[in-house]
Amino acid sequence: xxxxxxxxxxxxxxxxxxxxxxxxxxxxxxxxxxxxxxxxxxxxxxxxxxxxxxxxxxxxxxxxxxxxxxxxxxxxxxxxxxxxxxxxxxxxxxxxxxxxxxxxxxxxxxxxxxxxxxxxxxxxxxxxxxxxxxxxxxxxxxxxxxxxxxxxxxxxxxxxxxxxxxxxxxxxxxxxxxxxxxxxxxxxxxxxxxxxxxxxxxxxxxxxxxxxxxxxxxxxxxxxxxxxxxxxxxxxxxxxxxxxxxxxxxxxxxxxxxxxxxxxxxxxxxxxxxxxxxxxxxxxxxxxxxxxxxxxxxxxxxxxxxxxxxxxxxxxxxxxxxxx
Amino acid sequence: xxxxxxxxxxxxxxxxxxxxxxxxxxxxxxxxxxxxxxxxxxxxxxxxxxxxxxxxxxxxxxxxxxxxxxxxxxxxxxxxxxxxxxxxxxxxxxxxxxxxxxxxxxxxxxxxxxxxxxxxxxxxxxxxxxxxxxxxxxxxxxxxxxxxxxxxxxxxxxxxxxxxxxxxxxxxxxxxxxxxxxxxxxxxxxxxxxxxxxxxxxxxxxxxxxxxxxxxxxxxxxxxxxxxxxxxxxxxxxxxxxxxxxxxxxxxxxxxxxxxxxxxxxxxxxxxxxxxxxxxxxxxxxxxxxxxxxxxxxxxxxxxxxxxxxxxxxxxxx
Numbered sequence: 034x035x036x037x038x039x040x041x042x043x044x045x046x047x048x049x050x051x052x053x054x055x056x057x058x059x060x061x062x063x064x065x066x067x068x069x070x071x072x073x074x075x076x077x078x079x080x081x082x083x084x085x086x087x088x089x090x091x092x093x094x095x096x097x098x099x100x101x102x103x104x105x106x107x108x109x110x111x112x113x114x115x116x117x118x119x120x121x122x123x124x125x126x127x128x129x130x131x132x133x134x135x136x137x138x139x140x141x142x143x144x145x146x147x148x149x150x151x152x153x154x155x156x157x158x159x160x161x162x163x164x165x166x167x168x169x170x171x172x173x174x175x176x177x178x179x180x181x182x183x184x185x186x187x188x189x190x191x192x193x194x195x196x197x198x199x200x201x202x203x204x205x206x207x208x209x210x211x212x213x214x215x216x217x218x219x220x221x222x223x224x225x226x227x228x229x230x231x232x233x234x235x236x237x238x239x240x241x242x243x244x245x246x247x248x249x250x251x252x253x254x255x256x257x258x259x260x261x262x263x264x265x266x267x268x269x270x271x272x273x274x275x276x277x278x279x280x281x282x283x284x285x286x287x288x289x290x291x292x293x294x295x296x297x298x299x300x301x302x303x304x305x306x307x308x309x310x311x312x313x314x315x316x317x318x319x320x321x322x323x324x325x326x327x328x329x330x331x332x333x334x335x336x337x338x339x340x341x342x343x344x345x346x347x348x349x350x351x352x353x354x355x356x357x
Numbered sequence: 358x359x360x361x362x363x364x365x366x367x368x369x370x371x372x373x374x375x376x377x378x379x380x381x382x383x384x385x386x387x388x389x390x391x392x393x394x395x396x397x398x399x400x401x402x403x404x405x406x407x408x409x410x411x412x413x414x415x416x417x418x419x420x421x422x423x424x425x426x427x428x429x430x431x432x433x434x435x436x437x438x439x440x441x442x443x444x445x446x447x448x449x450x451x452x453x454x455x456x457x458x459x460x461x462x463x464x465x466x467x468x469x470x471x472x473x474x475x476x477x478x479x480x481x482x483x484x485x486x487x488x489x490x491x492x493x494x495x496x497x498x499x500x501x502x503x504x505x506x507x508x509x510x511x512x513x514x515x516x517x518x519x520x521x522x523x524x525x526x527x528x529x530x531x532x533x534x535x536x537x538x539x540x541x542x543x544x545x546x547x548x549x550x551x552x553x554x555x556x557x558x559x560x561x562x563x564x565x566x567x568x569x570x571x572x573x574x575x576x577x578x579x580x581x582x583x584x585x586x587x588x589x590x591x592x593x594x595x596x597x598x599x600x601x602x603x604x605x606x607x608x609x610x611x612x613x614x615x616x617x618x619x620x621x622x623x624x625x626x627x628x629x630x631x632x633x634x635x636x637x638x639x640x641x642x643x644x645x646x647x648x649x650x651x652x653x654x655x656x657x658x659x660x661x662x663x664x665x666x667x668x669x670x671x672x673x674x675x
Contacts, residue, residue: 054501055499056497056498056499057496057497057498057499057561057562057564057566057569058497058569058570058572058573058579058582059569059570059573060573061573061579063498063499063500063501064500064501065498065579066493066494066497066498066499066500066579067494067498067500068494069490069491069493069494069498069579069583070490070491070494070495070500070506072487072490073487073490073491073510073550073554074506076487076543076546076547076550077509077510077513077547077551079528080513080521080525080543080544080547080548081512081513081516081521081547081548081551083524083528084520084521084524084525084528085512085516085520085521085524087524088520088521088523088524091523091524144415144418147411147414147415148415151408151411151412152411152412152415155403155404155408155412156404156408156412160412164415164416164419167419167422167423168418168419168422170422170423170426171422171425173604173654173655173657173658174608174650174651174654175607175608175609175610175625175626175650175654176608176610177610177626177629177630178626178629178630178647178650178651178654181629181630181633181646181647181650182425182426182429182647182650182651183425184633185429185643185644185647186425186428186445188640188643191440191441191640192445193428193432193444193445193446196444196445196446197444197445197446200444200446227422227425230422231422284515287517288517288518288519290519290610290611291610291611291626291630294610294614294630295630295633308517308519309517309519309611312519312522313519313522313611313615316519316522316523316526317615322523325519325523326523328519329517329519329520329522330520332517332519332520333516333517333520336515336516336517337515337516340515
């Protein structure tokens, strides 16, 4: 979320030196508008703020859900740092970042440039729009349903992939894709690449609308190859969108839950456990509410740190761009 | 919040009017296709072999993305025996509807559709209303601390829902709203409105000043200005928000899964996911279950795509 942009846009420099404390309607004071914020702030307090603070508090308690929570200080946090399963869950988050951020962004850049620079120009916009729509298709599904679609193809007994492998004489490669530790994580990653790929393509192609096609033609006439055009025109023109896509996808990757729930339940062993699923089972299966709260608080901290880091990076690079 | 959160920002800004270019048939919220070409040269000139190779690669990649859908589609209409003899890739020998019918009845699909529709529809309406009120105060009212308040709201979108899950579960249990659709509606109204407030505040922040001046000269108060001036002009953006909130809420999983334990309250994604691995589900019935999960979102997308484009061009915002 491009927070900095929002902050800047909602607080536009006042033309004509309008006095502070005044609304955009001349002669009407800002203070009278607080009334309109009451429902929003009240609801926000009860649904977001109180639960969030409460959850942080719970991370310092031992609570099995029945007797009242008992304050135990940093015990949960100390346990967390020594918990191999917790670290495994974050390692798997890195795998999710590869599958949901790095691969889709790189592939999305190439595909968007391909659709815009080659296919749109040489074969017409219709072909390009049709292909873009196809890539986008998995994005519209509930992610748990998307996982079920791929999971069906990967099922061990008479699953589509195994049957096809057998039919083409590669029966030796048949595998319990989601059920064995060596392939379960990779299978989930394939699902996530499939789900995510349309998003960067659509955003990047929309961004490319800003680029004058004549620029490509001029570059082509000057002898710039495809890769040079890609590097110096496409990528540099859509830098802001690359930031937005990598930020939102990284946060989404850290929060993945549905596919794990629908396909593997974190297993086999802890091969596909992710932080959100780990906290979920602590809350509702092990009834270790305090520990579940610790995991989810840790995840929240990571998400916020990542978001702030990204935004600072963006501001710095924008500034560097401006100085050039 | 889903990963497609920000797409609305670029989408809202980049949707082009439906032209004769035929983009209307494409199920995308972004109507802007690369239509521009050099004026002084015949179109499609100089297609080299390389261009054809690139096109081939793009099509192969499109097929890779589409194949899972096609496989699910053809196998949902096969009998298990047919599947076992002919495999997953051949078309069904004869159309077999038992799998679909079995699953349809087993989950009581119409009931789940209605639940999802009720929840997503209510959230969409309420969240748009809440976003408008918030954004009116922040974008046009320009109240003090507006940037801080906006960042606070955005927190709702940023934090993982697990961090709210147990306290919410406990609170809603305490007030007797656990396992009700109302609980889901309240929670997602707040979460979606966070993004709506962010988007609308920036739209309202650039609202044409002359229009507001004119309203003030006519003696319209704050509320009248909102209803008579601001809302009609922002209709386009509001309908886009409405549709996005609807689809996002439809696709939500973790909180509905945790809160809606009674079968008769569940949403489509939750009900379908919970039946996976059920003993009574044979191979093609499972495929049919996936198909039933895919169809509604596909249909909404095809319907909404037109509304989206029309809304944007009619509203003339941005």
